[in-house]
Amino acid sequence: MSTASKELTRSAISATLHCLTGCAIGEILGMVIGTALGWGTGPTIALSVVLAFLFGYTLAIRPVLAAGVGFQRALGVALAADTVSIAVMELVDNAALLVIPGAMEAGLGDPLFWGSLIVALAIAFVVTVPVNRWMISRGKGHAVAHHYHHHH
Secondary structure: OOHHHHHHHHHHHHHHHHHHHHHHHHHHHHHHHHHHOOOOHHHHHHHHHHHHHHHHHHHHHHHHHHOOOOHHHHHHHHHHHHHHHHHHHHHHHHHHHHHOOOOOOOOOOOHHHHHHHHHHHHHHHHHHHHHHHHHHHOOOHHHHOHHHOOOO
């Protein structure tokens, strides 16, 4: 593997870890809220996805704003940088939760609830790294925002 290829893979892993942070915060919070309120699978997943995008974009926009970019432009950068990554991560994560037997019925005190979230997020990470790698290699996705992350 060439140095450029290794660097591209490192960038993809970094971008995916960044995405995973926002997605995990939103996903877990949504699952906890939906489960605690006794919501069904559909509304709980919907809340989790909305919160994952919200937290993902919030984490993406912070360094761009810190670099002195105006809000509207920073929002555009965040949307360009993380939309596909978050969407893939959420699709895979929630699909995994739907196929893990009992995951969506498990209560907050059940190790299956927490274990299935961890497994689903890990699977989503593994699937999303090559997606981010491909996008970054084409100057898209996280590559759009990367130079803002070390600017301030």
